[in-house]
Amino acid sequence: MENRKVTIADVAKRAKVSPASVSRYLNGVEGNLSPDTADRIRQAIDEMGYQPNAWARSLKTRRSGLLAVVAADLSNSYVPSVLDGIDSAANDAGYSLIIGNAKNDQSREAMLLERLHQQRIEGLVLQSTAEHSSGPLRSLMESGIPIMLIDRSVDGQSDLDLVALDNRGAISMALGHLRAQGFSQIIYVTDPPDMASSRRERELAVMASRSSWAAVRVVVRRDATPAALVEAIGDLLTDSERTAVLCSNAVATLYALDAIQAGGWAVPGELGLMMVDNPDWAPYVLGGITSVAQPTHDLGRQAAMRLLHRIRHPAIPPMEMRLPGQLIVRKSTQ
């Protein structure tokens, strides 16, 4: 049955009722239909392969059933996992999900946000590429479209909701574990912290620990050459102290693994290793890499649920939600 242009009117004609009744049937309205008409309508719909047109409906009801996620970088394994959580909550509520990939480019992010605004999304989950709100983001806010920030904040303490890892807690958990394992020197490997509050928070927490425990010697940025990390590790290993590398996330860990392979150091014999994040390969590399797992799936789910709640109750004040990491001890620090 060719349903290219089957409209509610066609169905109505076929069922010998008014378009209004078909609409009522479709929406299961209270003021019920007689069983007879309902039947005829159902039948007509089946026979004609009718599919309601969501645009027309949206135009009238001002609800699109569309949520959007704009991620900083799709190729970071953090994102798909969070996305999975968002998707499941969104779908349970009958929403579809539009996805945007900013590719770590602020102007691209801005363009995406503008497009989504025109698409009349009902809510947005944003892992922002920018420190400060762009024009399109503000425009979205002014239109009263609920926005949930994840992973990273925007404009510091803003008036937007935020769901993110408790970065300070995660770092202190990691450092605590390393200290307990007898490591007395730490090399912290991180991405350049600009543009991502989460990175900055982690790095700050690492630095702050120096006051209570003067063990952190080096912070290496991933924008340095790989050789720089090899050298940094090599330098510290001349000491007699036990040394560990702590990585700010999974991608930074791959970078560190490269250096460790190049340097030929034994883990955990000569060098400890752990990371924030718990990718699926963590148990299998070097016999298992100790991790502070982020509750990524749950984080996405929470964000989406909160967003959906806010869509229904716009008045509730924004809040910051910090999810705890979970220490998973493996061979690389034992």
Added chain:
Amino acid sequence: MENRKVTIADVAKRAKVSPASVSRYLNGVEGNLSPDTADRIRQAIDEMGYQPNAWARSLKTRRSGLLAVVAADLSNSYVPSVLDGIDSAANDAGYSLIIGNAKNDQSREAMLLERLHQQRIEGLVLQSTAEHSSGPLRSLMESGIPIMLIDRSVDGQSDLDLVALDNRGAISMALGHLRAQGFSQIIYVTDPPDMASSRRERELAVMASRSSWAAVRVVVRRDATPAALVEAIGDLLTDSERTAVLCSNAVATLYALDAIQAGGWAVPGELGLMMVDNPDWAPYVLGGITSVAQPTHDLGRQAAMRLLHRIRHPAIPPMEMRLPGQLIVRKSTQ
């Protein structure tokens, strides 16, 4: 400026022109406007923070600017990579992307497809969970909505486009490499092949190789217990022949790594290992795992570009596009 309900009519009034002129301005129509009116319109739009309403536009033009991707399982690392490719092509063409996650559940997939149909997507990229076309999928086809299958076919040689890895070629590449490296026994580890033609194609290619090279001794399904794999490997290792494990994808490899860790075998000393797929951790596990890389990003891009092409030219006949894998030799097979 509160732009909740700024319409083209409001802008028109403010700019003292007709709605039609504003529309013309928005769409950069040929029959040009005088620089003066254009200016007034631009100004009015700025001042009022006007955002065109995509639904209304779609309703009229019958173009939604929406593409959809429905993936079998978002948590498989294959998907985000392909998605990235699709996203970049879609965005370049000004389309937004709706994403659906079937979670390996056919009925969930069917529900998603129906929702997308109502959303009036202009095209669909589908990694199907089902062997055969569901009602909603057929309905989509009958409505003339272009569909690109990726990774897996549906209904065998169907009348839908397909973009996928050249599985036979990939397997023969892998086997050829193993043979050249002196391995004389192969254990093939795969997911249960039901519901995914790609898995079946790979397994068939492995089995077919037996006629020319009687080296493949065991095929282990991931639905067996982990212990089964340990046992299978243990059994074969009593031989004096060189043995390798070949995994059908990254997830199966994690499973095999578990067994290898449990068995305590040295790679590549006692046991070779390689896989189809090249996840970001491949270089770092066991000193590097030999891979046949899938061109995932390119696969997504090709699929999206072909889809966009088909949207413009519905008449072109469907075709099957097979992308070659690429052998990346690492330590695990040397």
Added chain:
DNA sequence: CTGAAAGCGCTAACAT
């Protein structure tokens, strides 16, 4: 319980 009619915001003839 059901129908008639008025739009939602936009575009595309058709006029002028």
Added chain:
DNA sequence: ATGTTAGCGCTTTCAG
């Protein structure tokens, strides 16, 4: 070059 008008397909008063 610009304005008028008639819908796109649906929901929703308001009557009956």
